[in-house]
Amino acid sequence: MxxxxxxxxxxxxxxxxxxxxxxLDITYVDVxxxxxxxxxxxxxxxxxxxxxxxxxATVALAESVGSAASYVFLDAKEFFVRGIEISxxxxxxxxxxxxxxxxxxxxxxxxTQLWEIRVTDAEDRLISLxxxxxxxxxxx
Numbered sequence: 001m002x003x004x005x006x007x008x009x010x011x012x013x014x015x016x017x018x019x020x021x022x023x024l025d026i027t028y029v030d031v032x033x034x035x036x037x038x039x040x041x042x043x044x045x046x047x048x049x050x051x052x053x054x055x056x057a058t059v060a061l062a063e064s065v066g067s068a069a070s071y072v073f074l075d076a077k078e079f080f081v082r083g084i085e086i087s088x089x090x091x092x093x094x095x096x097x098x099x100x101x102x103x104x105x106x107x108x109x110x111x112t113q114l115w116e117i118r119v120t121d122a123e124d125r126l127i128s129l130x131x132x133x134x135x136x137x138x139x140x
Contacts, residue, residue: 009030027039097122
């Protein structure tokens with residue numbers, strides 16, 4: 001892994017401390033020119049009552065990786081990022097293992113950004129397809 005990737009992933013993993021991302025054991029594992037990937041273990045902690053991954057945990061993973069990607073790809077000294085809309089289509093369930101969320105930029109405007117987040121299992125089978133809109137607000 002190159003130095004740039006290591007630095008970005010270290011920053012992303014550092015900002016998760018004492019947050020929902022840490023509670024859900026979300027870690028950032030890959031970054032590229034227009035994407036960021038996070039991983040979350042599927043365990044009883046993130047199950048719904050019938051023993052499969054809870055859709056809310058999936059959406060929390062998706063919003064976390066999309067928001068972190070906005071933070072990475074915008075000037076964090078000039079702007080802060082907030083999610084303004086998220087949607088998810090859950091197409092497959094999973095009981096155990098890891099899920100991976102890859103946020104890819106679809107639109108990078110000066111104010112709003114649109115992210116596609118594909119949540120997959122370790123075999124790259126689609127679990128959920130999410131869309132996240134974020135807004136970059138100037139720091140005062």
